[in-house]
Amino acid sequence: MAIHLKLPLLVLIFLTTSVCAYDRITGQPFASRSEVIAQNGMAATSQPLATQVALDILKKGGSAVDAAIAANAMLGLVEPTGCGIGGDLFAIVWDAKEKKLAGLNASGRSPRQLTKDVFAKRGHNKIPKFGPLPVSVPGAVDGWFELHSKYGKLPMATLLTPAIEYAREGFPVSELIAYYWEKNVERIGHYPGFSDTFLVNGKAPKKGDVFKNPGLAVTYEKIATGGRDAFYKGDIARTIDVYMKEQGGFLSYQDLASHQSEWIAPVSANYRGYDVWELPPNGQGIAALQILNILEQYDIEGMGFNSSEYVHTFVEAKKLAFEDRAKFYADPDFNEIPVNWLISKAYAQQRQKLINAEKAATRVDAGIYEGDTIYLTVADKDGNMVSLIQSNYRGMGSGMTPPGLGFILQNRGEMFTLEEGHFNEYRPGKRPFHTIIPAFVTRNGEPVMSFGVMGGGTQPQMHAQIIVNILDFGMNLQEAGDAPRILHSGSSSPTGELMLDGGYVSLESGFDEAVQRELMEKGHTLRRVVGAFGGYQAIAWDAQKEVYLGASESRKDGQAAGY
Structure with missing residues (x-):
């Protein structure tokens, strides 16, 4: 059915041009919107549902770190193309009470039974991008618990409940994530376990499709009730161990059980x-x-x-x-x-x-x-701020998808080199060079801005x-x-x-x-x-006006929001 508009020419011209960025009333012509401003708390993540989860946690009395953990768990569900608990985590935290920054390196090490000669024996002159060989210990879950032990206020079960409910009931896949989901299927969709977890009727979900991940819901529930050991020393670790051996990999139960993050x-x-x-x-x-x-x-x-x-x-x-x-x-x-x-x-x-x-x-x-990596930042009513980045590397990771767990293991080990004598030369039990980096800005010992940019x-x-x-x-x-x-x-x-x-x-x-x-x-x-x-x-703190300013740019599906 055709729709005919009878409007004056000037009105039509206004309607067709006023939506362009260069006609913004305020700000630079390339700005996609104004900053978000709020007094009590702010969250900025790469997916709106994760931002809303973070705000809900803040409103319940949770700390900035609590909200960041909840958002990261949610992103592992709604944006598996960039992150998940099969990957690593880094964070910088502004402690408002102590008036100082703390850093957390929650990256995992290479398997201790994987020696350098294995690559040559299998015909590799460099570490492959996908499959079992580039898999290193996933550090994200231990990172959550390290952050929570120092800065958390609400129980971990409370923080993981929103992601658990969404995983079980489903969420609509957003546009950019749907695009990258399909791209990941093309390169790692053939690995055992991937299709059972991440495909619907043999295909990647499209924009607006409601996707469920019951396996991840169960995994999150085990972590919520059993703590970090449920991941590194329980059934989850045993499942990973068996699966990796079946795929010709080396990541073992012992590698997981011995992992620890570093402040x-x-x-x-x-x-x-x-x-x-x-x-x-x-x-x-x-x-x-x-x-x-x-x-x-x-x-x-x-x-x-x-x-x-x-x-x-x-x-x-x-x-x-x-x-x-x-x-x-x-x-x-x-x-x-x-x-x-x-x-x-x-x-x-x-x-x-x-x-x-x-x-x-x-x-x-x-x-x-x-x-592609996720970055998020959260600030709370007490002035605490966290800059957190988390990734599987190369989008969804190695393709190694242990059955029933709902996530893919990272391929960060690809970042090692096999060059003899290089600082980043592969060694068992070594952390690879990492691309993911959180950032923070201070002035005269006071917080100014927490920010990060995803993208290798x-x-x-x-x-x-x-x-x-x-x-x-x-x-x-x-x-x-x-x-x-x-x-x-x-x-x-x-x-x-x-x-x-x-x-x-x-x-x-x-x-x-x-x-x-x-x-x-x-x-x-x-x-x-x-x-x-x-x-x-990014989140900035305006000390003079006592408000937070938030930003999330238009290259991703993200959102900054406060209250």
């Missing part, structure tokens, strides 16, 4: 009066600090947002930081990582001298030392860009995340892959053609990519 001190670099905090390796967070230390030596504001001068400087700084990332970032239990040197201002001044303002570097070397190796680049957008270009919390992004790819990696001819630069929609031409004249290779620019959530 670590976050490290920081000061950027224009603000302390930016990251976790030290085995993660890649300090790469963001290295980039910022180099950029601080330039008049970034004077260059102008999205100018070719700024993009060139940013990319060259990133290349330098990522060469150090490729060489040094690894498990500190196996190597002495020179963290303080790498994030020092003196070292940044040395590295900055290598940047040519007119020409892109085709090859840079690491310094010589002389001496893009994360340090985007962390640095968020800080620059806010402190150099004066953007608000939402604008900083929505702004068009720069992505440099092709650097040397901790898995031993080398940068070729300077790599390539990808610019998100919104950069002028003139800027692109100027970059090519400087020697940059430009390549268009889609969907590789990450996904951002």
